[in-house]
Amino acid sequence: MFRGNTRKEFNYYPLIASFILGVLGGYSSIENIGHSQEIHNHQLLAYLPASAKTDKPTKTIGEKKAFNLVWNLPQVRRKAREIERLSRGSIRVAAAVDISPTPDAPFYIVSVFEKHPDKTTTPVYWFRVSSSSGVIEPLDLVQNQYIALEKWNPDGR
Numbered sequence: 001m002f003r004g005n006t007r008k009e010f011n012y013y014p015l016i017a018s019f020i021l022g023v024l025g026g027y028s029s030i031e032n033i034g035h036s037q038e039i040h041n042h043q044l045l046a047y048l049p050a051s052a053k054t055d056k057p058t059k060t061i062g063e064k065k066a067f068n069l070v071w072n073l074p075q076v077r078r079k080a081r082e083i084e085r086l087s088r089g090s091i092r093v094a095a096a097v098d099i100s101p102t103p104d105a106p107f108y109i110v111s112v113f114e115k116h117p118d119k120t121t122t123p124v125y126w127f128r129v130s131s132s133s134g135v136i137e138p139l140d141l142v143q144n145q146y147i148a149l150e151k152w153n154p155d156g157r
Helices: 002-047 063-071 074-086
Strands: 092-099 107-115 121-130 136-140
Touching (some): 063 074, 063 121, 074 092, 074 121
Antiparallel strands (some): 107 121
16 A cells, blocks of 8 residues: 555656746746846847937938038039030929938938929939938949948049
């Protein structure tokens, strides 16, 4: 009789041990998940722009200012004069703000284009103007990316 009771107890020990290890392992996993989420939240905060971390408002430029920054570039003015001179005044050059800034893309996109007599337009240049700093970056059509204004040489001179 004693022997039978020992066997029953022996059969339950592995089950009880597995249950305890499972509970401890589950608790450990839950604790690790919370810890990894905490680390992930800190990493997200590290990548936020400085303006999002502070209550200090960022300096922003308006649409008109972005337009004027592009329109008054010497390269744009020179190209406008050249096109109008070669077309004997029939083709005019204009610019427009195509896209306004969003939280994901804090830039104005300004296009410079030809206005033909038949009301069609032909793009000449595209620019990206930072809404916070006013930095102008022209689109390099060969590389299909925005580059520094200092590196931009549209005339090849």
